[in-house]
Amino acid sequence: MKAFSCRVCGNSLYFENSICITCHTRLGFSRAEHAIVPVDDQGQYADADGRTWYVCRNLKLSGCTWLTERPGDSCFACGLTRTRPNDEDVEALKEYKVAEGAKRRLVVELDTLGFPIVPRTEDPVNGLAFDLLSSAKQKVTIGHASGIITLDLAESDDAHREKVRVQLDEPYRTMLGHFRHEIGHYIEWQHVRGDLIEQARELFGNEEESYADAIERHYSEGPPAGWEGHYISMYATMHPFEDFAETFAHYMHICDTIETASAHGLTTVASPQSFTSFRDLVVGVWIPLSVALNQINRSMGKGPLYPFVIPAPVLDKLQFVADLPRR
Structure with a gap:
């Protein structure tokens, strides 16, 4: 998550803020601008093109501050x-x-x-x-x-x-x-379609295997011996579908945490997307950063922030996920 600041007074903001605690300006999140913007007392925001946006109707129901194009409507996320x-x-x-x-x-x-x-x-x-x-x-x-x-x-x-x-x-x-x-x-x-299916099967296994049998085996027998050298988690060992989903979740964990660390000056990486190789990002940035964050958590008497080890086969899986086409 990027760092946000109030456009009126410059105070630091959290992503969830609906009001700036320093200048008391009402706030909304603009998905179009990827920014927290000031709104007036009626919950309206006029962008640089003169378009008027309105705070989501679910502000009181779920704390949603996102802007929508029509008054009294739900925002994209709530929708x-x-x-x-x-x-x-x-x-x-x-x-x-x-x-x-x-x-x-x-x-x-x-x-x-x-x-x-x-x-x-x-x-x-x-x-x-x-x-x-x-x-x-x-x-x-x-x-x-x-x-x-x-x-x-x-x-x-x-x-x-x-x-x-x-x-x-x-x-x-x-x-x-x-x-x-x-x-x-x-x-x-x-x-994961077309030629990518065969690549995925080489990394994660054949997704056509019986999911029901995989569930029964996982909860009756547990993970296979030596799973730590090939999977990011025990749950990932259950079925190729779960291995992919767990890998994708960790891809998101890593990207979001690095972006947040960068936004607050804890790393010099511009963004995870600035690396052509996700493998290099994990080895060169994420592993040292996560070790430091784990130690910081322990300094506060808590468990490690990222209690996982990333072996070489998981790096290959993460690279596959990072290289997926965006369409």
């Missing part, structure tokens, strides 16, 4: 959500707010990386949509199916998520991580 909790489900709406915040970060990073986002409302066959459901009142299975990403809002709750993380022996589990993993399934579905 990607197909299903959400009803207005009477107060507890689920709290979790929904956290999930929507993570989804907005996802959209910004996909924009930065150059992956097009086509809403389901525009393309019913290949478009993207999210079902954000609460497992408090129904069974929810996190996953992707033909462009529909389903997430359990209970994962927004720190206590619930940590309990599941410990049960599954995972080193890392966040709502943003779920979004990045599931969007990886969507990206593979949309972008």
Whole structure:
């Protein structure tokens, strides 16, 4: 995430800010400008071309500050959500707010990386949509199916998520991580086609293998011996689909963290996209940076920020993901 500052007073801003705490200017996020901009008391912003933009109608519902072209309308990011909790489900709406915040970060990073986002409302066959459901009142299975990403809002709750993380022996589990993993399934579905399928199979395995058998084997037998030398995580060992999604999630982890570090002067890298080889970026920038960040976390009495090791075969997979066509 880039660093943001108030255009009125120059104060530093967080991506989620709706008001500048220094000069009290109301704020909105312009996807077109990739910037936080000042809005008037009516929540309106006039851009350099004279067009008027309006703060999303979901500002109070989910904390969304994004701008939209029509007054009283939802913004692009909110429009990607197909299903959400009803207005009477107060507890689920709290979790929904956290999930929507993570989804907005996802959209910004996909924009930065150059992956097009086509809403389901525009393309019913290949478009993207999210079902954000609460497992408090129904069974929810996190996953992707033909462009529909389903997430359990209970994962927004720190206590619930940590309990599941410990049960599954995972080193890392966040709502943003779920979004990045599931969007990886969507990206593979949309972008790994033609000659790329054979390349993907050489790296990740044959995706036509039975997924149901893979799930049963994974949870009954665990990961194969020596998996650490070939996969980024235990979950990636389950099936080629999961290996790709996990790799794509880590590609996003790395890109976003390096961009944020650069924006705050912690590295001299202009952007991850300035490297022609993603492998070189990981070896030359990410590994030293993540080691330092892990040590900083330990200095605060916390666990490592990035508790993963990247072996050579995973570097090849990350390079494949980074080289995917943006179309």
